[in-house]
Amino acid sequence: MLKILIIQISLLVCISSYCQIADTSANRWKMASTGKIVWQIKDNLPHNDHLEMSGRKISAVLRYQVNGDSSFSLNRTIVWPMLRTIPNNTHASFIRSFNLDLLNYININGKQIKQQKTQEISLNGLMTVKSKIDQNIEITRVLFPSATLPVFCEYYDLKNRGNKKVNIEIPSVDVKYFSDASNGVDGSYTVETKVINHGTFSLDIGDSIQFGLIFHACKSGEMFPGINLNDELEGRNALIAEWSQNLVLETPNQTLNSMFTFAKIRASESIFETRGGLMHSPGGEAYYAAIWANDQAEYIGPFFPFLGYQTGNQATMNAYMHFARFMNEAYKPIPSSVIAEGLDIWNGAGDRGDQAMIAYGASRFALTLGDRETALKLWNLIEWCLEYLDRKVNDKGVVTSDTDELEGRFPAGDANLCTSSLYYDALVSAAYLGNELGKPAHQVNDFLNRADLLKQAIEKHFGFKVGGFDTYRYYEGNDVLRAWICMPLTVGIFDRKPGTVNALFSPGLWTVDGLATQAGEKTFWDRATLYALRGVFAAGEKEKALNFLEYYSNRRLLGEHVPYAVEAFPEGNQRHLSAESGLYCRIFTEGLFGIRPTGLKSFNLTPQLPKEWNIMKLKNIHAFASIFDIQIKRIKEKIEIDIISGNKSIYSIIVNDGETVQVKL
Numbered sequence: 001m002l003k004i005l006i007i008q009i010s011l012l013v014c015i016s017s018y019c020q021i022a023d024t025s026a027n028r029w030k031m032a033s034t035g036k037i038v039w040q041i042k043d044n045l046p047h048n049d050h051l052e053m054s055g056r057k058i059s060a061v062l063r064y065q066v067n068g069d070s071s072f073s074l075n076r077t078i079v080w081p082m083l084r085t086i087p088n089n090t091h092a093s094f095i096r097s098f099n100l101d102l103l104n105y106i107n108i109n110g111k112q113i114k115q116q117k118t119q120e121i122s123l124n125g126l127m128t129v130k131s132k133i134d135q136n137i138e139i140t141r142v143l144f145p146s147a148t149l150p151v152f153c154e155y156y157d158l159k160n161r162g163n164k165k166v167n168i169e170i171p172s173v174d175v176k177y178f179s180d181a182s183n184g185v186d187g188s189y190t191v192e193t194k195v196i197n198h199g200t201f202s203l204d205i206g207d208s209i210q211f212g213l214i215f216h217a218c219k220s221g222e223m224f225p226g227i228n229l230n231d232e233l234e235g236r237n238a239l240i241a242e243w244s245q246n247l248v249l250e251t252p253n254q255t256l257n258s259m260f261t262f263a264k265i266r267a268s269e270s271i272f273e274t275r276g277g278l279m280h281s282p283g284g285e286a287y288y289a290a291i292w293a294n295d296q297a298e299y300i301g302p303f304f305p306f307l308g309y310q311t312g313n314q315a316t317m318n319a320y321m322h323f324a325r326f327m328n329e330a331y332k333p334i335p336s337s338v339i340a341e342g343l344d345i346w347n348g349a350g351d352r353g354d355q356a357m358i359a360y361g362a363s364r365f366a367l368t369l370g371d372r373e374t375a376l377k378l379w380n381l382i383e384w385c386l387e388y389l390d391r392k393v394n395d396k397g398v399v400t401s402d403t404d405e406l407e408g409r410f411p412a413g414d415a416n417l418c419t420s421s422l423y424y425d426a427l428v429s430a431a432y433l434g435n436e437l438g439k440p441a442h443q444v445n446d447f448l449n450r451a452d453l454l455k456q457a458i459e460k461h462f463g464f465k466v467g468g469f470d471t472y473r474y475y476e477g478n479d480v481l482r483a484w485i486c487m488p489l490t491v492g493i494f495d496r497k498p499g500t501v502n503a504l505f506s507p508g509l510w511t512v513d514g515l516a517t518q519a520g521e522k523t524f525w526d527r528a529t530l531y532a533l534r535g536v537f538a539a540g541e542k543e544k545a546l547n548f549l550e551y552y553s554n555r556r557l558l559g560e561h562v563p564y565a566v567e568a569f570p571e572g573n574q575r576h577l578s579a580e581s582g583l584y585c586r587i588f589t590e591g592l593f594g595i596r597p598t599g600l601k602s603f604n605l606t607p608q609l610p611k612e613w614n615i616m617k618l619k620n621i622h623a624f625a626s627i628f629d630i631q632i633k634r635i636k637e638k639i640e641i642d643i644i645s646g647n648k649s650i651y652s653i654i655v656n657d658g659e660t661v662q663v664k665l
Contacts, residue, residue, distance in 0.1 A: 027559060029562055029563075037557060038121070039121045041118050055236075056273045057081075058079065058149075059283055061079075062075075062076055062143060066121070070118050074143075082272065083217060085183055085184055085185065091286050102154075108134060115134050125269075135162075137159070143155075146236070147235040158203075158209050158210075159206070174194045187219070193214070196212035197210065242309070246309070247619075247622070262581075264307060266565075266578055277315075277318040279319070280578065283577055284576070290346075298357035302368060303582040303589070308622025308623075317377075320358070331391055334358065349403050351401045356389055356401075360425050366379075393454075409571075411475065411478070417475070417488070421458065427451035430447050436600050481506070487531065490534055494539050515532055523571070546610045549587065565580040593605070608658065609639055615632065641661060
């Protein structure tokens with residue numbers, strides 16, 4: 001009894017600390033009705049941050065700072081993924097940094113700008129910076145990548161707010177240089193920085209002038225594209241609108257709704273037009289024009305069908321087909337990563353459980369997309385990966401691998417909980433998919449039997465008391481709590497739910513930035529926190545999950561480093577890798593709403609409506625070959641489920657809280 005009491009008290013202390021930290025009055029950023037987040041700059045300076053934004057042929061990491069005197073500083077690191085450098089490996093994207101401040105070269109009434117006061121910065125897939133210059137001039141700059149061109153754009157609007165006419169001199173800047181040909185796969189690359197609409201202008205009271213600054217790179221001999229900044233801005237805004245209007249989350253918590261909208265942007269924008277086809281890539285100044293079995297196959301692939309973003313679906317399918325190239329009769333592992341626009345591979349960590357990642361992601365993607373032809377194309381890959389995994393099952397009944405997705409950063413033994421959990425879910429999904437495709441009954445039953453045996457083996461081999469909790473050890477010999485003990489919850493294994501949930505939210509694992517990778521360590525990876533929140537919702541512990549989800553979302557969207565989920569710290573300094581934002585969205589689709597695909601046009605639905613909410617909606621869902629809304633509403637002690645298509649209810653039922661229903665569209 002004493003141990004149980006101590007654990008409960010510790011959990012309460014952790015939640016109490018969370019509540020204090022989550023005081024939203026301390027947020028640097030606020031939500032605006034326009035869908036933006038806004039930082040009204042008054043005090044608490046200096047402050048610096050960084051974020052990434054991407055287009056089809058470019059990515060940019062913006063490191064910005066508002067200094068103690070309210071002036072604005074910016075360093076742009078721009079990545080051209082399809083300009084390859086030597087050696088043409090994982091990190092061989094052409095990268096250059098630029099810290100040019102155009103305002104230093106603008107003259108007002110013949111004089112340089114003396115004073116700059118940054119008033120406001122807003123983010124919504126664009127970065128908009130509003131400043132006052134010498135009291136009477138307002139300048140607004142909008143920073144964004146071109147949607148289709150290898151160009152980073154900065155759109156400036158300068159307005160006369162004074163009481164007399166002013167003369168503005170905007171310099172003609174056209175700086176061009178050529179990279180060392182010996183360092184480029186295609187020889188020398190041309191880099192150009194250019195001002196659009198330079199000249200001398202006279203502005204009457206209230207008048208404004210628009211101009212721009214662009215950064216471009218290309219192969220030798222290619223022509224500089226004609227740039228219309230208004231068209232480029234419209235193109236970026238059109239993409240953001242498409243992502244925002246599909247798969248719309250509506251809950252009583254506006255922070256969650258907004259974070260979900262932002263996550264769709266970062267999850268979707270990091271897709272590049274490579275010679276190997278469309279490739280969704282993590283980003284982070286390191287990982288472009290390449291795919292990974294975890295980021296692309298496991299994390300983001302199962303999400304895109306819900307969003308209805310066809311470019312995302314195409315990139316996902318392309319990723320699976322690249323991995324399928326490496327199937328072989330000897331059942332040697334598929335490489336962890338296909339790099340360099342599909343021309344090479346990376347397999348430096350050996351088998352990380354990659355076949356489980358691929359089978360898990362491909363089977364869920366095929367089911368959720370709801371397209372029979374796509375599912376048939378993926379079947380051989382799924383089948384091959386499952387056979388590979390079956391051959392890797394040891395005498396304890398669990399799957400062996402060289403490491404896990406952390407690639408040796410933390411120990412994983414020779415058989416880890418993550419790989420076996422993914423394999424279990426892949427078997428279940430493959431059974432559903434096999435039924436849909438008319439595969440032999442004996443094969444489908446074999447998948448189900450293997451899943452049942454594996455579930456028993458997971459309990460017997462990994463089920464353990466660790467840190468005082470009845471939860472899981474991550475590998476044989478592991479005696480310290482690990483973040484990935486959440487994995488069984490995400491795949492529907494709830495045998496050790498109470499102990500696992502309490503362990504995840506205990507002071508040993510939960511930190512101000514979510515889950516520590518290992519109890520007692522400072523290292524954290526957001527992907528583990530995002531998996532855990534999804535799993536705790538799926539397990540029905542919605543009140544606990546909601547508390548921590550609200551805290552996490554507030555910190556990531558409105559705190560000091562915004563506005564997306566991050567990769568890790570200290571490694572990578574909390575880069576905004578793209579697939580983590582897809583994992584954030586899956587907390588809602590699979591956790592809060594409890595959507596589990598069971599066929600090309602069917603799914604199980606286990607909504608987890610928190611007690612403090614009366615309603616929640618997920619609108620304009622593109623999945624299972626349909627477009628529909630899901631509305632969950634509280635009716636006294638029960639839950640009303642409505643599925644709506646074309647403004648017409650196509651399925652309605654009242655069920656007990658936490659009950660699963662089967663939906664066929």
